[in-house]
Amino acid sequence: MSESGTQQVFGETENSLLTAVNDEFGGVIVEMEPQQHPMDAAAFGSVLRASIYHWREQGKKGVWLKLPIKLANLVEPAVKEGFWYHHAEPTYLMLAYWIPGGVHTLPANASHRVSIGAFIMNDKREVLVVQEKNGTFPGTEVWKFPTGAVDEGEDIFATAVREVKEETGIDSEFVEVLAFRQSHKFFFEKSDLFFVCMMRPLSFDIQKQESEIHAAEWMPFEEYAAQPFVQRNELMKYINNTCLAKIDSTYSGFSPVPITSSFSDEKSYFYFNTSRP
Amino acid sequence: MSESGTQQVFGETENSLLTAVNDEFGGVIVEMEPQQHPMDAAAFGSVLRASIYHWREQGKKGVWLKLPIKLANLVEPAVKEGFWYHHAEPTYLMLAYWIPGGVHTLPANASHRVSIGAFIMNDKREVLVVQEKNGTFPGTEVWKFPTGAVDEGEDIFATAVREVKEETGIDSEFVEVLAFRQSHKFFFEKSDLFFVCMMRPLSFDIQKQESEIHAAEWMPFEEYAAQPFVQRNELMKYINNTCLAKIDSTYSGFSPVPITSSFSDEKSYFYFNTSRP
Secondary structure: OOOOOEEOOEOOOOOEOOOEEEOOOOOEEEEOOOOOOOOOHHHHHHHHHHHHHHHHHOOOOEEEEEEEHHHHHHHHHHHHOOOEEEEEEOOEEEEEEEOOOOOOOOOOOOOEEEEEEEEEEOOOOEEEEEEEOOOOOOOOOOOEOOEEEOOOOOOHHHHHHHHHHHHHOOOEEEEEEEEEEEEEEEEOOEEEEEEEEEEEEOOOOOOOOOOOEEEEEEEEHHHHHOOHHHHHOHHHHHHHHHHHHHHHOOOOOEEEEEEEOOOOOOEEEEEEOOOOO | OOOOOEEOOEOOOOOEOOOEEEOOOOOEEEEOOOOOOOOOHHHHHHHHHHHHHHHHHOOOOEEEEEEEHHHHHHHHHHHHOOOEEEEEEOOEEEEEEEOOOOOOOOOOOOOEEEEEEEEEEOOOOEEEEEEEOOOOOOOOOOOEOOEEEOOOOOOHHHHHHHHHHHHHOOOEEEEEEEEEEEEEEEEOOEEEEEEEEEEEEOOOOOOOOOOOEEEEEEEEHHHHHOOHHHHHOHHHHHHHHHHHHHHHOOOOOEEEEEEEOOOOOOEEEEEEOOOOO
């Protein structure tokens, strides 16, 4: 029997079973489609029970159940059958079930948001800074580096290039991760990893984003660093000292190299200090 | 009117409103308790609608609604009132609603799992390695560094100390982040950040963890690096070269310093190259 691919199986009773795809770890994935499954809660509970019975006979372990938000009525019957919440995104809820019982070996949920701040300087020693319309310091006169969150599946260096372009219209190339900051309770129990990225500008004419950016300009680094907001903030001072060390000294951050995995087709990146062999 | 603290408010009708706490961003947080709210779906929908009306009159923006998994029956009525899924953990689902309409400014969900691998060597140039009972390479003869995922709210350096202790019984202190790897689709659309951590051993007698570790030992680094699994794997080779550069050369990684925020009581850590001023 094939260990991958879609299987649609029908039991001995008139109840059909759920359509499932085998995963790589001896489990199955069920992705419910609102169009294909107009189902009431009781009928769904019954089909789910029969399906679990079937998967148990097949020796399956983990069951992933993806319920689009339009099928919110099926959350309760799934929980009644023993499913728990694994993760959620705006449009769906992913539930999980562990057929063998005992402690499951399913991966833990994502715990961190990842964001970047872009340090980008021209050859007049001016740094690219913005005033945000919203954000942490709305309505203040604070000038700050372009910042932003890593999108789903996005590489850190790509986020930095994208955010600089989106907020200021400046083209840039990624140089190094100079430093990072880990903080907790970014929202509720989730944490944040903030990467300070050094960029090299490839263009210089600013076209600021209208929706989120109040103003953008090239500002002498010393003027940026002299802002009271920067002077009062311990993190900002560390960031500025790191940036200055990079410009004026021999500071080395981490640069990315692509890695080909022997286990999947996905390319990942290894960030390390390349200044020494 | 106080901008923080719990408010229990009753409307003009006989329907009570939901108990809410103000957040720092002009919104409210509702944490439903299974004991306090034995409520059927229709009644909940009605109270929720009245509460949203009340919060709108107060000028509130975001509404967070935390539903414990025991109240799975209230997911559907919340979605019917316009809530969407923000995130979920095994025991609860967090829904969100944006009263002003239009594009919301609530934080994006966590996108990354964070994990560590611990490089720890004694003065005989032996590295601490384990064979896992489960994990990526179960049932093989692969020797690898102790690894593990960052727990909720845990600092990277603390995870490294904890995992080495749990898996091998060895006490250690954190030295540096030598490098990190960002990969995607770790599970579904979530990504992974894996930090290679250099540790200094403070004890040397191995007491391996029975439940997850098949074997643990101090192994000559060259013997570890000569394993076919390591030789074939591009990431492993980069990691090993980085570790060797740290031992035999002047490689510099990132070290953490504590940062006190001017915005919260939470202490965060800034990781940077401290080898230059």
